[in-house]
Amino acid sequence: MKKIILATIFAGVLAGPALAETVRMGTEGAYPPYNFINDKNEVDGFERELGDELCRRANLDCVWVVNDWDSIIPNLVSGNYDTIIAGMSITAERDEVIDFTHEYYPPSPSMYVALSGNNVDVNTAVVAAQTGTIQAGHVASSGATLVEFASPDETIAAVRNGEADAVFADGDYLMPIVEESGNELAVIGEIGIGGGVGMGLRESDGALKAKMNTAIDSMKADGSLNTLIKKWFGDGAQTF
Amino acid sequence: MLSCVNPDQISGLAWLGCYLSTAKHMAFYQSFLIVLLLIAAVAPLAILLGLLSASASRARFFLIRLPGTLYIAMVRGIPDIVFFLFVPLALDQGIEYLRHRSLCSDQTGSVWQGNDFVVCDIAKMPLSSASQWVHDFYGFALAVVAFALVFGAFAGNVIAGAMAAVPKAQLETAEAYGMTRRQVYWRIMFRQMWIYALPGLSNLWMILIKATPLLFLLGIQDIVYWARELGGAKTSAFTYPHPDWRIWYFLGLLVFYLMMTWVSERGFTYLNKQFSRGQSMAINPQKEGA
Known part of the structure; x- marks a missing residue:
């Protein structure tokens, strides 16, 4: 009798409400306004809101995982999480290793930022960039001396303390920092490199890619993606 | 009690008090416990591994001696950082591979699909649906194993040296009294070697404390x-x-x-x-x- 009761309980637990598939969303958590860890120790930012909305539309149960930028692709392919949603530009090199969804953020310019009043030639100076970014690749081929850092924050600190003459990164990341620096920092150049930003997935994960693409397309169609972009990047931001 | 509802309207010490008590800072304070916990878990495991490998490396039988000496020599010779990166990765993928083979035996394809390491959902370790603390604990346990393996080899070398330093005359005297090899080991050698091992072990302990920031490398x-x-x-x-x-x-x-x-x-x-x-x-x- 006991066995039957136990079996029923187990069956009840297992059969319960149909559980949505759990998807682990990997992000860097150090790149505001794309993604950052807020003071409540939660992942916050444009991609947090976007990701939660995409998961709701795709009927997925999403949890957020923070991982260093350096190892964000290796840890995706070895299965520690299922997506990369970390302001990652879609490039041909990355596409050889992982797959990307449709863009959820249009191409936006990268910027050079230096201390105000400094006359910097970005093609010969010492330029800081984050390791493994398209900006680091661009600096390396521009003739400037590249200094790489593991986190975006360290690239800014390098300019402030004189270790580098300028920093090269996404304009969306740099602009709030420049605006709040009280004229300490200034934008000295702007170039469009790289494509839009998409969600990274394992190449073998075609089903998840299809679900996310459908969700992204539906957010583009009803305008909610543009609203979200304007909320986090300002009214001047590129939209779809 | 501080009111931290509008941090932009307070300043000075009140602001600092609110700032230092955010959820993020609480996680920072907790991480000190993680470091202490790591040391507390690794130290006894390393001593145990050290004792085993030191005893094995001094054994009379070649087949017992070989793994002991091999383990000590190998870990001492290979850079720590290689071990710290290799052991958790190899363990994690090894466990998932074995679970995949036993739980999803109907799937015959390779777990390697191009760049991707893919095991079936129920073979994941821990499961994707497991709560975050399970993932954290699993990562921490892998780190403990990696640390214990590395420091166990160093401890093994120190302890083997300490065992050799116990005056031979005492061991021979014990044998003359009719003690068996086992009794000599436990009653004379084991009890006396600690004083010789202590300087080396204390040095290892300090190195272990200093090595804890390597946790950061392991994503903890x-x-x-x-x-x-x-x-x-x-x-x-x-x-x-x-x-x-x-x-x-x-x-x-x-x-x-x-x-x-x-x-x-x-x-x-x-x-x-x-x-x-x-x-x-x-x-x-x-x-x-x-």
Whole structure:
């Protein structure tokens, strides 16, 4: 009798409400306004809101995982999480290793930022960039001396303390920092490199890619993606 | 009680009080416990591995001696960082591979699909649906194994040396009294070797304390991760914007590690006294002119 009761309980637990598939969303958590860890120790930012909305539309149960930028692709392919949603530009090199969804953020310019009043030639100076970014690749081929850092924050600190003459990164990341620096920092150049930003997935994960693409397309169609972009990047931001 | 509802309207000490008690700072304070927990878990495991490998490396039978000496030589010769990166990865993928083979035996394809390491959903370790603390605990356990393997080999070498340092005359005397090899080992050698092992083990302990920031390499949010994350300049996207404060956070870590050293030194002085009891003066490092 006991066995039957136990079996029923187990069956009840297992059969319960149909559980949505759990998807682990990997992000860097150090790149505001794309993604950052807020003071409540939660992942916050444009991609947090976007990701939660995409998961709701795709009927997925999403949890957020923070991982260093350096190892964000290796840890995706070895299965520690299922997506990369970390302001990652879609490039041909990355596409050889992982797959990307449709863009959820249009191409936006990268910027050079230096201390105000400094006359910097970005093609010969010492330029800081984050390791493994398209900006680091661009600096390396521009003739400037590249200094790489593991986190975006360290690239800014390098300019402030004189270790580098300028920093090269996404304009969306740099602009709030420049605006709040009280004229300490200034934008000295702007170039469009790289494509839009998409969600990274394992190449073998075609089903998840299809679900996310459908969700992204539906957010583009009803305008909610543009609203979200304007909320986090300002009214001047590129939209779809 | 501080009211931290509108941090932009308060200043001075009240602001600092609110800032230092955010959920993010609580996670920072907790990470100190993680470091202490790591040391507490690794130290006994490393001693145990050390004892096993040291005893094995001194065994009479070649087949027991070989794994002992091989383990000690291998870990001592390969850079620590390679082990710290290799062991958790190999263990994790090894466990998932075995679970995949046994739980999803109907799937015959390779777990390697191009670049991807893909096991079936129920073979994942831990399961994707498991709560975050399970993932954290699993990562921590892998780190403990990696640390224990590395420090166990160093401890094995120290202990093997200490065993060899116990005066042979005492062991021979014990045998002359009719003790078996096992009795000689447990009653004479095992009890006397600690005083010889202590300087080496105390050195290892200090190295272990200093090596804990390697947790950060293994993706565990330890004190170094949080010091960098909290110290970095914050724009007004955050509730508590501030300039680059990393130097203060790292200064805090410096004080923490110095405190750990100070406490450890006192502990080892005490242990040295304990193990020296009943030893002859010639091998008592505490006595002057020894």
